[in-house]
Amino acid sequence: MFKWLKNLGKKKEDIDLKEEILESNKEELEQQIEEIEELEQIEEKEETTEDSKEIIETEDIKQQIEEAEEVEEIIEELEDIVEEIEEIEEKLEDAEDIQEEIVDELVEPEEVEEDVVETKPKKAGFFQKLMSGLTKTRDDITNKIDSVLKSYKKIDEELFDDLEEVLVTADVGVNTTMELIDRLRNRVKEEKVTEPDNVKELLKDEIKKIMLESVSDNNLNIEPSPALVLVVGVNGVGKTTTIGKLSNNFKKQGKKVLIAAGDTFRAAAIEQLEEWGSRANVDVISHSEGADPAAVIYDGIQAAKARKTDILICDTAGRLHNKSNLMNELNKIFRVAEREYGDATKEVLLVLDATTGQNAINQAKVFKEVANITGVALTKLDGTAKGGVIIALQAELNIPVKLVGVGEGIEDLQPFIVEDFVEALFN
Ligand SMILES: Nc1nc2c(ncn2[C@@H]2O[C@H](COP(=O)(O)OP(=O)(O)OP(=O)(O)O)[C@@H](O)[C@H]2O)c(=O)[nH]1
Ligand SMILES: [Mg+2]
Structure with a gap:
C-alpha cells in the first residue's frame, strides 16, 4: 500500500513538474505572440504612413499641374493682350501718317502733286521708253530744226525752205511737209510772229493738228469682244514679234487671248510664234508647214468661239511675190473671217518697219x-x-498708227498717242 502511495506521490510530482514546464512554455509562447503582434502593429503603422505619403505626393503633383495650367492660361491671355497692343500701335502709326499727309496737303500742296506723279510710274516709264525709242529721230529732226532757227535773225521765205528740207529728209513725206509749211506760214502771218525761236512751238502744234485731223481714232478695234486682229505685212517687218508683244499686253489687261499661226510658209515661223505664245502665256493654234493659211484661221476661229476668247490674233505670211498673189491670199483669209466670225470686231493691222522710211509708205x-x-x-x-x-x-x-515698237523685248510695244509722240519728238 505504501508503494502505491509512493508511486502516486511520484506521479503527482511528475505532473507538477510537467505543469511547471507547460506553464513556462505557455508564458514563453505568449511572450512570443505579443512580440509578433507588436511587430505586426509596427509594420501596419509603417504601411499606412507610406500610403499616406504616396497620396500626399500625388496630390502635390496634381496641384502643381493645375498651377502650371493656370500659369499657361495667364501667359496666353497676356500674349493676346500684347497682340492687341501691337495692332493698336500699328493703327496709331497709320493714323499718324494720314495726319501728316493731311497736314502736308494743307501746308504744301505742290508736294502732293509730286506724290501724285510718283504714284503713276507706269505713265512716266511709258513716256520715258517712247523718248528713248525716238532718240535718233529726235536728234535728227529737232537738232536740225534748232540749228536752222538759230541761223536766222528774222522769219523769211528762206527759213521756210530750210525747214522744208529738214522735214522731207526726216521722212515726213513731201506732201505732208508742204502742207505743214503752208500752215506754218499762215500762223506766223496771222499771229504776227517775228522771232525765229517761236516758230518751233508753232510747228509742233501744227504737226499735232495735222495728225489728229487725218484720222478719227488711234485705238485698236477690239471692243466689243469677240475681236479678230489680222496681222499683215511684208517679211521681216516684225509681225510675229508684234503679235507676241500684243498678246502679252492684252493678257495683262485680263483678256482671253488666242493666236492662230497663219504664216505657214516655213516651220521656223510657226515655232517662233509658239515661242512668243509661251512667253505671253497664250495658246497658239497651228498646222504644219505648207498648210493653207485660211484653214489655220478657220481652226483658230472655231477654237476662239469654243473657248469664248476675247481676242484672236492671226499671223500671216509676208513672202508674197506680187500684188495679185498677196491679194488672193489675203482675200481668202478675209472671206473665212467674214463667213465664220461675222459678228467679231475686226482690226486689220499692217506692220511696217520704220527703218525703211519711204519704203514703209510705199508698202x-x-x-x-x-x-x-x-x-x-x-x-x-x-x-x-x-x-x-x-x-x-x-x-x-490717213491710216491711223495704233502701235509703235520701241525695242525687241516683250514690253516694247506701246499704243500710239499723237500728243505723246509729238512731245517726245520735240522734248
Ligand atoms: N529693235 C527692234 N527690233 C524689232 C522690233 N520689232 C521687231 N523687231 C525685230 O525684227 C526682226 C523680225 O521680226 P519678226 O517678228 O520675225 O518679223 P516678221 O514680220 O514676222 O517676219 P517674217 O515672219 O519673216 O515675215 C526680229 O529680229 C525682231 O526682233 C522693234 O520694235 N525694235
Ligand atoms: Mg513672222
Whole structure:
C-alpha cells in the first residue's frame, strides 16, 4: 500500500513538474505572440504612413499641374493682350501718317502733286521708253530744226525752205511737209510772229493738228469682244514679234487671248510664234508647214468661239511675190473671217518697219489697195532716225498708227498717242 502511495506521490510530482514546464512554455509562447503582434502593429503603422505619403505626393503633383495650367492660361491671355497692343500701335502709326499727309496737303500742296506723279510710274516709264525709242529721230529732226532757227535773225521765205528740207529728209513725206509749211506760214502771218525761236512751238502744234485731223481714232478695234486682229505685212517687218508683244499686253489687261499661226510658209515661223505664245502665256493654234493659211484661221476661229476668247490674233505670211498673189491670199483669209466670225470686231493691222522710211509708205499704199487696213503698227522706231514717217502715214495716207515698237523685248510695244509722240519728238 505504501508503494502505491509512493508511486502516486511520484506521479503527482511528475505532473507538477510537467505543469511547471507547460506553464513556462505557455508564458514563453505568449511572450512570443505579443512580440509578433507588436511587430505586426509596427509594420501596419509603417504601411499606412507610406500610403499616406504616396497620396500626399500625388496630390502635390496634381496641384502643381493645375498651377502650371493656370500659369499657361495667364501667359496666353497676356500674349493676346500684347497682340492687341501691337495692332493698336500699328493703327496709331497709320493714323499718324494720314495726319501728316493731311497736314502736308494743307501746308504744301505742290508736294502732293509730286506724290501724285510718283504714284503713276507706269505713265512716266511709258513716256520715258517712247523718248528713248525716238532718240535718233529726235536728234535728227529737232537738232536740225534748232540749228536752222538759230541761223536766222528774222522769219523769211528762206527759213521756210530750210525747214522744208529738214522735214522731207526726216521722212515726213513731201506732201505732208508742204502742207505743214503752208500752215506754218499762215500762223506766223496771222499771229504776227517775228522771232525765229517761236516758230518751233508753232510747228509742233501744227504737226499735232495735222495728225489728229487725218484720222478719227488711234485705238485698236477690239471692243466689243469677240475681236479678230489680222496681222499683215511684208517679211521681216516684225509681225510675229508684234503679235507676241500684243498678246502679252492684252493678257495683262485680263483678256482671253488666242493666236492662230497663219504664216505657214516655213516651220521656223510657226515655232517662233509658239515661242512668243509661251512667253505671253497664250495658246497658239497651228498646222504644219505648207498648210493653207485660211484653214489655220478657220481652226483658230472655231477654237476662239469654243473657248469664248476675247481676242484672236492671226499671223500671216509676208513672202508674197506680187500684188495679185498677196491679194488672193489675203482675200481668202478675209472671206473665212467674214463667213465664220461675222459678228467679231475686226482690226486689220499692217506692220511696217520704220527703218525703211519711204519704203514703209510705199508698202502701206500697196496694202491699202488690196485690203481694208484699219491700223498700222510701226516697228523698230528705236533703231532709226526715220520716225518722221509716222507723220506721213497718218497725214498723207490717213491710216491711223495704233502701235509703235520701241525695242525687241516683250514690253516694247506701246499704243500710239499723237500728243505723246509729238512731245517726245520735240522734248
Ligand atoms: N529693235 C527692234 N527690233 C524689232 C522690233 N520689232 C521687231 N523687231 C525685230 O525684227 C526682226 C523680225 O521680226 P519678226 O517678228 O520675225 O518679223 P516678221 O514680220 O514676222 O517676219 P517674217 O515672219 O519673216 O515675215 C526680229 O529680229 C525682231 O526682233 C522693234 O520694235 N525694235
Ligand atoms: Mg513672222
